[in-house]
Amino acid sequence: MDFTPPESLRNLLPEVRGFIRDQVQPLESALQTKGFHALQPELEQLREEVRKNGLSAPHMGKEHGGGGLSLMEFAHLAEELGRSPLGHYVFNCQAPDAGNMEVLAHHGTAAQKERFLKPLVRGEIRSCFGMTEPEHAGSNPAWLGTRARREGDTYVLDGHKWFTSGADGASFCIVMAVTDPEASSPYLRASQIIVPMDTPGFKRVRNIPVAGEAGEGWASHSEMVLENVRVPVDNRLGQEGMGFVIAQDRLGPGRIYHCMRWLGICERAFDLMCERAVSRELSPGKPLGTRQMVQEWIADSRAEINAARLMVLHAAWKMEKEGAAKARDEISAIKFYVANVLQRVLDRAIQTHGAMGLTDATPLAYWWGHERGARIYDGADEVHKSSLARRILERYGLKKGSAE
């Protein structure tokens, strides 16, 4: 056993931390008060700097124009980027574009790569992913209302999506739609289809207020309607009916990325909590950190963050070594475990700040509202817990399918 971080990152990680701290964090407050659009010119400059250093789209292979990091290397980097709500965007590895790039790289045709992948990796455009639907429970992904009817060389799409992150300002959307409602397995009914945002009939209804704030641009989640939306069959990714198989592909690494980003949030919140604990005085000369209740928050947070990071790195290591299928248990476990650590650490950091923790003086309250979703998106806590437990119990002899 060897817990040494990859040698290749020895210098990189502190540099990136410094860059995030000095260049990116100062923009955070404006994200809350002025919005994403107002920040774009400054963000574009930072992205340019990252590009020059060869670190843009770091998770993508160099053959695609990315930074060429391995999964384990990117996991470490993602933690540093996660320390600011803007970190991943500045490095062009923000959700959902990061996942879309991977899907296009693995499953796209040469033409699709040329048209959609290249400008995405170069950071010239953004994209979105149309999976979630208001009328159907996300815990049952095979239960989908959006239809893509085939007419010759054309798909005609009708449906209703929401929580389509980053749709506002995106160039295209990868839409999950049922292409064969009669397929024997419910997991073989849907396909992923690339739909340019300007296709007639594809409407962005609104940006959904999340924690009371609708956001804009990349920092928003939209409700979308598809009415008689027509795209060529060539826009399909992979074989027809392979929508879920391809989606499965993205979820493994996607969850590692989310978890490491959350760890970055945790570490930032931890820093803020400790800085507050030593600087805020309860009475002259008596800082908050002398109080045992605050000490307990700090000790518990430290232990839980350490635990969470080791679990995520172990899952990434296992996925790299044995493949995503063998690491399913580990990935389920980190999804709910880390999301809950995140919520607890944010809660304690806010409490340590008192009223100030609710304001834009730190990103804590922003995360409190916007990352409440961490326990919901990409599989809610209860879905992962139940499926992990059932897989375990089947090894102890539980009859498959006997559990709800």
Place this chain on the structure above:
Amino acid sequence: MDFTPPESLRNLLPEVRGFIRDQVQPLESALQTKGFHALQPELEQLREEVRKNGLSAPHMGKEHGGGGLSLMEFAHLAEELGRSPLGHYVFNCQAPDAGNMEVLAHHGTAAQKERFLKPLVRGEIRSCFGMTEPEHAGSNPAWLGTRARREGDTYVLDGHKWFTSGADGASFCIVMAVTDPEASSPYLRASQIIVPMDTPGFKRVRNIPVAGEAGEGWASHSEMVLENVRVPVDNRLGQEGMGFVIAQDRLGPGRIYHCMRWLGICERAFDLMCERAVSRELSPGKPLGTRQMVQEWIADSRAEINAARLMVLHAAWKMEKEGAAKARDEISAIKFYVANVLQRVLDRAIQTHGAMGLTDATPLAYWWGHERGARIYDGADEVHKSSLARRILERYGLKKGSAE
């Protein structure tokens, strides 16, 4: 022992619940998307209706033009109003005006009542309360930076306040300021002084973003600066140096009001959770509520809400019967207990809704962000826990003042 709710409320409570459900709740979504100002005309109509029914300012004695409810009666009513973020406003018993009315009624001179209390009870103006300061810990209320220097018949105020709720649009602020920095007891240093908002030198810097949203009008919390603000000494409430004694007065009932309002939020969240549990299907014919994890959230929430309500009503009963001083332990206990039940119930209700719980389709996400402060304002959890424990331990023989 008799747990029957006051006879006088038998018909009133269901009527108020119906009014809140039918007239007030439909405006909630707009509070998140359009803001408070846009809603004011409609809110004014509802207030007018409440006034006609003699229920405006229900906590104030009839001699002041209020509804004349006892503490226990108002506690029950406050729960019904709490079911909507707008309920208390419509009944003109919203914080901080409700407390300001009480303070003016108990400590105001005839002239102060005429000028400030009457229009407040009639709902013609709003007011705010300037206590919290960014530079000083709220857990040590005697440690205050704002100064009121006396010059003849005038006070000259200088200081920095924040989280002055409802300052945006208020007519006056009751400002806590140090009048005698040398007083032997730190609790005899400050006075409460009425400062009209248009007094020169009294500036609203900004509405502070809370959970990423700055709000407006009554639904906002401001940062304020006082620079050479001059008001007549006649604007002082009560004797000089009595600021904390008067503040103590408002905190007892104030905490009962907050707690009952939170219980209203809890019950509304509980309703939303149950309605979702029976209507959202995981697969055709299999609603969420058939799942044990959801059942556990419902059972735990039911038990905790019941416990919380009984504790608050018991504290109100004790306060009415034996006075606020004798009920200090009970009031400390409800402050942190109920605020934590509130957070857990909101958390479970959001989780039951999945992605929808993050949107403006319900007030859950709004409360998640805006009521995170419940564990902070009016005494943070840790402050109440520590002071409750110290009072208890002193009865077991702990030397007074020996604990931190």
Place this chain on the structure above:
Amino acid sequence: MDFTPPESLRNLLPEVRGFIRDQVQPLESALQTKGFHALQPELEQLREEVRKNGLSAPHMGKEHGGGGLSLMEFAHLAEELGRSPLGHYVFNCQAPDAGNMEVLAHHGTAAQKERFLKPLVRGEIRSCFGMTEPEHAGSNPAWLGTRARREGDTYVLDGHKWFTSGADGASFCIVMAVTDPEASSPYLRASQIIVPMDTPGFKRVRNIPVAGEAGEGWASHSEMVLENVRVPVDNRLGQEGMGFVIAQDRLGPGRIYHCMRWLGICERAFDLMCERAVSRELSPGKPLGTRQMVQEWIADSRAEINAARLMVLHAAWKMEKEGAAKARDEISAIKFYVANVLQRVLDRAIQTHGAMGLTDATPLAYWWGHERGARIYDGADEVHKSSLARRILERYGLKKGSAE
């Protein structure tokens, strides 16, 4: 609303507390080191004193020779008795005799009362209740292996029971056995049958070690076997097939009794915790109670115990006023809520004592082991939570029986 405890108890409760403290508590350590049998002579003397004061079997009507307290009065008394593991025994209202007395009083024939109830109330004999079976889940009470086959005027019983509390030394057992396996409703299949312990074929296999300690006499739980055990049909309680209906009867008050006993444990543990916190010094002059972590345990415990007591008293009040059927939700809620408060309070009290908390210097460790069952017996947490939630959800429209 009126939270004043019953006037009739004003003097009684402090007297009983004093008696328990001065006479009963000193025997506790010996219960752990010498066992129940060694204590019996001293316990008998105390019981005699209680009898003289008319307080023996306080929950039973005076017409049966009991103390004649109402449910609400007994609930208050039970808390005082619960402060010692021996309190209920000394007052002859220990489980399972207390419940057996009630069942015999309500459902026994004159002959049954004469033979079994009278000596029980007088404290001359003990009894047990044979319900739980090792092979069948307690959460499904209708699923029972013990059979009572009728042969003329005789029942022939065969079966296997365990956790038959107090069987060691009892005179008779009320056995739950299936009399009609074909009854349409599973809840009409069983009957309760009185079986004298010396009936041939009725064997006590062993006292089961609980938390590593098998106990003896009343303070034990036995495994029992019935092989061709023959008793007259006259030994049946009530009508044939009414076993569950009668059992239901005992559960309502029984749960109130348990909960109030647990509250007595909680209050005793709370006292021990506070006494330790003020007397144990971490360094000269610095007692444990000056530490915020300990303060938090004390504050949380105080709040939770208060909440628990109010809930139990409210449930008792509702049961007295509207009957057990109307109070089902409240009884489910207290069963799991209070049992969990009990565990948390014991846990904190032990932690406050450090190593000493594990020893026989206090009853804390004894309760830690022996009351771990509180979350299991009379319906496990998860059973009550699920059934409470389902009853609630059915009011919101959940189809009856649709949930697991």
Place this chain on the structure above:
Amino acid sequence: MDFTPPESLRNLLPEVRGFIRDQVQPLESALQTKGFHALQPELEQLREEVRKNGLSAPHMGKEHGGGGLSLMEFAHLAEELGRSPLGHYVFNCQAPDAGNMEVLAHHGTAAQKERFLKPLVRGEIRSCFGMTEPEHAGSNPAWLGTRARREGDTYVLDGHKWFTSGADGASFCIVMAVTDPEASSPYLRASQIIVPMDTPGFKRVRNIPVAGEAGEGWASHSEMVLENVRVPVDNRLGQEGMGFVIAQDRLGPGRIYHCMRWLGICERAFDLMCERAVSRELSPGKPLGTRQMVQEWIADSRAEINAARLMVLHAAWKMEKEGAAKARDEISAIKFYVANVLQRVLDRAIQTHGAMGLTDATPLAYWWGHERGARIYDGADEVHKSSLARRILERYGLKKGSAE
């Protein structure tokens, strides 16, 4: 990073697991019902078998007659041994002998090694460690009542110890006693002195009931008195005044050992929980494991155990690589984190078993009582949390010593 377990253990670990399962676990129930002495003959046979395989005292260097495993290797092995309460004893690496062997090996003179270490490693004798005192808080180890007064070449010891584990039947005790009460640093006042159990004046008062059970032999914790106990100065370990420095030495690896043993308990409890979940039917054909609440216990336990193991292995790796001093934070964190995981996992496993979980049918209830101490011994939760937090906060600028 590489999470592969040491190659050297690839075959060993499954063999040891099989041996524990087939040879050791069958004796567990008798430990609860018959006691340690009755088991000794069978245990001796198993120890002989382990010795033959060269695995006795596996943590000790081969030069001392041990198994020669590295810290990391032994950590893995200790988890397997921990699956039974008797595992470590059978492999002669039980506390406190394991630590005593290490201390003697590092600090003992040649004569001390010959007389005390050799027979200990060979498993011919047992020993104990006299640190804890009833009158002084364990959280302040420098505050000690036992004195060793020097008279020429003799130490004369007087004092009172308790929780001296394994004293019943031990050959010698390493006693921590103050040799220089005036030493400038409180951490330089005490020495460790070897005291044969048969030295006049050294009395075992009793075995202390823990969770109501006093135990015997190795499986017990004694109260001890030293009255005018005289031993040669040559029995001192290391330099005079070095008692705490030497103790510090043992604590680092000692905590790793405890934590890995607890993980063995966790894994065994997890197995028992899963086996129960698939075999216990709630109704015919519907096992417990189909219920979501049970699934949640399983999923949470799996995640927490994985987290705990990774943290412990990481701490062991860091200690091996950088030394115990550099790994202080990690060791504090695992001490409280793993002890709490242990308690939660045991709690869930018991709950899954229902009444059976309280009996001797599994070791769960035994551990529930006897491992409640895990959160207390070797530094209580709150001590580790506070000291970890203070070390962290000092890096953020907290003035050393400013916190309580």
